[in-house]
Amino acid sequence: MADNVGTFLAKSTVRAADLEHRRKINFNIGKYDAVVPMGKAQFNDVDLVRRRAKNVKWKALETLDQRLEEFEANLVRRGGNVIWAQDAEEALRAIGEICRRHRCKTLVKSKSMVTEEIHLNRFLEENGIESVETDLGEYIQQLDGEPPYHIVTPAMHKSKEDVARLFTEKLNTPPGLSPEELTLVARERLRAKYTEAEVGVTGANFIIADIGGVAVTENEGNARLSLSWPKVHIVVAGIEKVLPSIDDLALFWPLLATYGTGQKVTVYNSIISGPRQPGEMDGPEEMHVILLDNGRTNILADAKARESLYCIRCGACLNACPVYKNIGGHTYGTTYSGPIGSVITPHLSGLGEWKHLSHASSLCGNCTEVCAVKINLHELLLKNRYDATQEGHQGRAERMAWKMWRIASLNRWMMNSGSARIKNWVVSRLFKGWSAHRQELQFPAKTFNQQWRERRRTAEA
Template sequence: MTDTSNTFVAKSTIKAADLDHRRKINFNIAKYNAVVPKGKEQFAAVDLARERAKNAKWRAIETLDQRLEEFERNFTSRGGKVIWAETAEQAIEEILAICDEKNCKTLVKSKSMVTEEIHLNKALEKHGIESIETDLGEYIQQLDGEAPYHIVTPAMHKNKEDVARLFAKKLGTDPNLTPEQLTLVARNILREKYTQAEIGVTGANFIISDIGGIAVTENEGNARLSCAFPATHIVIVGIEKMIPSILLDNGRTNILQNPKQRESLYCIRCGACLNACPVYKNIGGHAYGTTYSGPIGSVITPNLKGMEDFKHLSYASSLCGNCTEVCAVKINLHELLLDNRHESVEEGLVSFSEKTAWKLWKVASLKRGLMNMGGGNLKNKLVNGLFTGWKKNRSELEFSQKTFNQLWKERHNL
């Protein structure tokens, strides 16, 4: 196992056994699930809307090279400047150059997963530039020194008491403030930062090629303020956000050139697959150790950052298909996870012990005599002796005293 997979297993084991943590994230996911039916009422035909969304993304991804060139022409003609960054390092270099040119001391950011992907805040801090998250959830996480926990709900693992204690510790407020009062505290602080900032940074939900437009959707008003107050607006966006700035590749063309995995670029970062995933509900976001967690993160991260170090994420799934069922753009997520597993095996990224174990399992499964050999007690001792780690937080594996084959023969006198 690699260091990243060992870390993932260790963190997952801790979080899966943390009942208070599971209670918090399941409470927040339940609140989300409760309003989903009301959201669907906005559509006359939800499945048709999902199909149309998928088709729009399909058309854009299949002609991405043409769309990107068209966007650059139209965006430039409107007075903007497009900067291409192949890697996270190049993106950081370009952003720092703009900050230096504008003599930037303070920068405000709206919620953006792609800025998390390139670790923008750390880079700015290193160069003495104050970077302030203006999304409330992101602001809470920044105060706590933590990465976002969820691609839509950054502080999902915290309850109102956690936030009140954090504000009291970091901002000197009353630890008994209500959620409304806490929000007002954050609002007053952030309003002042908007007026001080020389640069505003946002991501984009979509980039629109035929008009050279940037589309940003939000529900707090912070993105509009981040665009409007500072004199300079930087948009950092992955190239896959195109539909019929600094444009970031950072591994996306690796996915684009894989016909099977290309579908994952349709993702609109809605977070529905995370909320539906039984694995995410048990271990949460930080255990993944990546910018993108949950099913979509497990699909794209091995392709963005390397199969060898991140193949284990493709196995962090029961393949139940809940993620595919709720995906807004109908990405076959569970099939892509399975494809990642196949690819890791084809690349030879399987340990000798795992290969040997599966070979022995195959031999035993193909020979009924071996399957029927020994009673349940013997099998229990053998298997539980081999898989000692299983019993740390779970009951022991238990075999029936007789196999199904033996029971069938007895029932039918065979």
């Protein structure tokens, strides 16, 4: 536990002082901020759209068991296979078995946070399978040996010059290539991989119950190639991704595009509802959908935290968060960063080890303000803090400090005794963590009683 907190604080301190990092992030988020209003302009009443979306997700999550079974029945009817995985280990075991059966040597993968969550690439590497990220941002990150920095824009912290240098170092390209040239290099290398790969893996933006389909939305066409070229398509999806009906996409696709990238609709939108059917010209011979729990039912069981499962991973709360903008995505040390990551990680991976993330917030409420589906993120951060205290996850020193604070502040005699200088000294020693990065707490020169007496005397005079 101390390690996670210590690493987080150490990395935050370094990142917050890194002006070059801040410049790149501000530049990229600035571009995002400039286009989001254009996406929003497509809605007559964007607030109503967000409320409706929240309502659809509420309905879907309140009947999650039925929706998932409905999805399974419909997908199986068209020849698909559904695998229920309680945790990462079960999901990886299932993927490993499918790969073994098909003697998979190369696997192509499109961008998917849930495969990051289960550490799929590491697992495949350990099993001698080459896993190729086909999304450009993910490809850059894979070349650099780094996890994604942001849930929508994996290489947001890199400038075009950084990417050109990386390509020169790893792929031997001439130095100083332009973004267009770099894209062509990646494209040429990736094309060959699609034709080699035995298996393609994608995530799912949405799982559609009434048609037994998986909706994937992307801008590069790489997911479409990853899922249609290889003989086997594996989808890894968190169980919360469910939408009741295909009709709901009319609401969710433009909403996700607007809040994710400022587009009206993302460029490529695919719905896959089974493997290749008789008489069809293309598509995989097998389609497997892994429905992953991995702690999500812990969140579902918590009536207040449940709404964090409505998240559509648009990334808007990350872009709006003053803490994220200062410390960056990698500092969190988690798959999901920013406000939504700080809300769900303690539920997915342990409150004791990750409760400090709930304090990585100014509680300004900007995350809640911008959330595409109106999740009360800042209140859920406060709830995590409360839960951590109730479950006794604070350190002994902190518990003692608050106990003494409570005794003193409820005792008028103690509040009135001693000079402000002595009280400042005592409190600063008591709450060392507070004053390490902030101005020391200052008691007023006169106590409340003294001020009150003086005010009454003035009033009576």
